[in-house]
Amino acid sequence: MDARITLRVDGRVRPVALDTRTTLLDALRDHLSVTSPKKGCDHGQCGACTVLLDGRRVVSCLILAVACDGAEVTTAQGLAEEGEPHPVQRAFLEEDAFQCGFCTPGQVCSAVGMLEEVKAGHPSDATDDLTGPVTLDDEEIRERLSGNLCRCGAYVNIVAALREEAES
Amino acid sequence: MTPFEYLRAEDPAEAVAAVAGRPGAAFLGGGTNLVDHMKLGVAGPDLLVDVSRLPLDRVEETADGLRIGAAVRNSDLAAHPLVRERYPVLARALLSGASGQLRNVATTAGNLLQRTRCPYFQDVTTPCNKRVPGSGCSAIGGYTRYHAILGASEHCVATHPSDMAVAMVALDAVVVVLGPGGARTLPLAELYRLPGDAPERDTVLEHGDLITAVELPHLPFARRSAYRKVRDRASFSFALVSVAAALDLDGGRVRDVRLALGGVAHRPWRAARAEEELRGGPATEDAFRRAAEAELIAARPLPGNAFKVAMTRNAVVATLRALAEEGR
Numbered sequence: 001m002d003a004r005i006t007l008r009v010d011g012r013v014r015p016v017a018l019d020t021r022t023t024l025l026d027a028l029r030d031h032l033s034v035t036s037p038k039k040g041c042d043h044g045q046c047g048a049c050t051v052l053l054d055g056r057r058v059v060s061c062l063i064l065a066v067a068c069d070g071a072e073v074t075t076a077q078g079l080a081e082e083g084e085p086h087p088v089q090r091a092f093l094e095e096d097a098f099q100c101g102f103c104t105p106g107q108v109c110s111a112v113g114m115l116e117e118v119k120a121g122h123p124s125d126a127t128d129d130l131t132g133p134v135t136l137d138d139e140e141i142r143e144r145l146s147g148n149l150c151r152c153g154a155y156v157n158i159v160a161a162l163r164e165e166a167e168s
Numbered sequence: 169m170t171p172f173e174y175l176r177a178e179d180p181a182e183a184v185a186a187v188a189g190r191p192g193a194a195f196l197g198g199g200t201n202l203v204d205h206m207k208l209g210v211a212g213p214d215l216l217v218d219v220s221r222l223p224l225d226r227v228e229e230t231a232d233g234l235r236i237g238a239a240v241r242n243s244d245l246a247a248h249p250l251v252r253e254r255y256p257v258l259a260r261a262l263l264s265g266a267s268g269q270l271r272n273v274a275t276t277a278g279n280l281l282q283r284t285r286c287p288y289f290q291d292v293t294t295p296c297n298k299r300v301p302g303s304g305c306s307a308i309g310g311y312t313r314y315h316a317i318l319g320a321s322e323h324c325v326a327t328h329p330s331d332m333a334v335a336m337v338a339l340d341a342v343v344v345v346l347g348p349g350g351a352r353t354l355p356l357a358e359l360y361r362l363p364g365d366a367p368e369r370d371t372v373l374e375h376g377d378l379i380t381a382v383e384l385p386h387l388p389f390a391r392r393s394a395y396r397k398v399r400d401r402a403s404f405s406f407a408l409v410s411v412a413a414a415l416d417l418d419g420g421r422v423r424d425v426r427l428a429l430g431g432v433a434h435r436p437w438r439a440a441r442a443e444e445e446l447r448g449g450p451a452t453e454d455a456f457r458r459a460a461e462a463e464l465i466a467a468r469p470l471p472g473n474a475f476k477v478a479m480t481r482n483a484v485v486a487t488l489r490a491l492a493e494e495g496r
């Protein structure tokens with residue numbers, strides 16, 4: 001069954017006609033040629049497809065595109081402003097937080113969404129005091145980013161990049 | 169994936185009518201379980217009625233406790249100040265489940281109604297009574313690490329995967345349902361079925377029944393409550409076993425207690441027998457162990473999950489001990 005929807009992707013309005021079966025990930029990659037979100041598992045298990053949907057981090061492979069009509073989508077590509085990397089992207093570069101880079105766009109979007117959650121005071125499974133303020137230590141970073149797997153095992157440097165972000 | 173129509177419902181009554189009127193229709197919450205199953209061929213609805221944008225997205229304080237809308241996202245529920253303050257067991261259970269990205273999408277109702285992670289259920293090439301009634305159970309005689317030790321049947325040994333539901337069952341949550349015949353409420357513990365000879369039915373809901381809210385009654389002593397989840401990796405992994413508990417102490421004695429177990433049965437398991445054993449008794453490690461053992465007398469482990477009996481006992485003891493120490 002066909003559907004017509006409009007997404008706002010990385011700041012641009014993108015009307016698109018697609019089959020209702022299309023996931024947000026496939027809509028971005030195959031219909032709109034926005035290829036920074038990656039398809040790793042296609043089942044919500046790896047985080048490679050992470051984007052920001054109306055400002056919140058989500059896995060785009062388990063969301064139907066038709067359910068996103070009218071939404072604002074930001075991918076890793078759209079985080080960079082006027083060619084200048086986003087501070088989280090810069091931190092990944094500085095700390096060498098990737099090897100092959102396949103998981104990186106998802107890691108970066110996830111990290112940007114995660115930092116917003118921390119700013120809003122949301123606790124995680126690693127937070128000792130549920131009602132107190134959150135300090136983004138290494139344990140917190142690891143827990144909050146556990147939805148993003150890295151087959152190259154760049155975790156140590158990803159944590160370092162975000163530690164730097166947390167301190168700034 | 170089989171083709172389907174998509175409808176974004178404007179109000180709950182419209183959603184109920186749309187699904188009730190069509191045998192192949194299904195409600196769509198965040199889709200993190202249903203869309204996965206559609207990709208795997210486990211589900212093939214011909215109409216999806218999207219209920220994730222219904223005005224059921226609020227957490228409200230009521231005279232009797234807290235009312236949680238069916239469309240409230242798992243992350244928002246975990247972060248809600250009243251949940252963190254009054255029902256830490258619920259916040260902890262939610263935060264231990266899935267990942268940040270999934271919790272931002274998953275809804276309260278969808279979480280309750282997520283289906284088992286039994287690998288055979290998810291693999292359409294293998295027999296499974298839950299997926300194809302009468303086809304057999306591949307887990308019996310197969311891989312059973314994640315399967316039930318309590319309340320299973322010869323037809324199905326699956327476990328319910330939700331963490332949130334275990335905490336809610338411990339808290340005596342009530343589910344509000346809107347069906348074709350009108351609205352009704354039922355205790356969450358009674359929503360879920362044991363597999364018996366009809367494992368294809370996870371719950372007592374009928375086609376077209378929409379969950380609109382979950383109500384948590386006042387339970388002042390739940391401020392001292394906890395969720396302990398034992399799993400194969402430290403994060404982003406389903407429970408092998410889990411324990412939701414709230415403890416009310418009167419000096420060194422247990423005045424009252426709520427205890428529920430996850431990962432051990434076809435439904436979140438309220439440990440009523442252990443609760444009874446604990447009430448009025450000493451709050452000691454020995455008493456905690458005896459209570460856990462009383463609950464586990466009924467355990468019938470499978471070849472691949474005998475470890476769960478000791479693991480459950482130890483997790484119950486550790487959870488209650490930590491809660492008792494918190495109070496000193």
Ligand SMILES: Cc1cc2nc3c(=O)[nH]c(=O)nc-3n(C[C@H](O)[C@H](O)[C@H](O)COP(=O)(O)OP(=O)(O)OC[C@H]3O[C@@H](n4cnc5c(N)ncnc54)[C@H](O)[C@@H]3O)c2cc1C
Pocket residue numbers: 043044045194195196197198199200201202203204219238264265266267270273274275276277278279280281282329330331332377378379380404405406407
């Ligand atoms: C990789 C991965 C890891 C996970 N790990 C965990 C974990 O550790 N712990 C855990 O608890 N969960 C875990 N989950 C499961 C996750 O919590 C569920 O997928 C999620 O809660 C389902 O919510 P949803 O809104 O997306 O449901 P949907 O997928 O939209 O729906 C699920 C079911 O509920 C029905 N439904 C939805 N809303 C209603 C309603 N209002 N009334 C009636 N029926 C309705 C749908 O028809 C469908 O049958 C994991 C999932 C993934 C993909």
Ligand code: SF4
Pocket residue numbers: 284286287288289295296297298299304305306307308323324325326367
């Ligand atoms: S345990 Fe239940 S869900 Fe798993 S294969 Fe057997 S019948 Fe299917």
Ligand code: FES
Pocket residue numbers: 038039040041042043044045046047048049050059060061062
């Ligand atoms: S591709 Fe979406 S989580 Fe792996």
Ligand code: FES
Pocket residue numbers: 097098099100101102103104149150151152153154
């Ligand atoms: S850098 Fe290769 S998968 Fe993460």
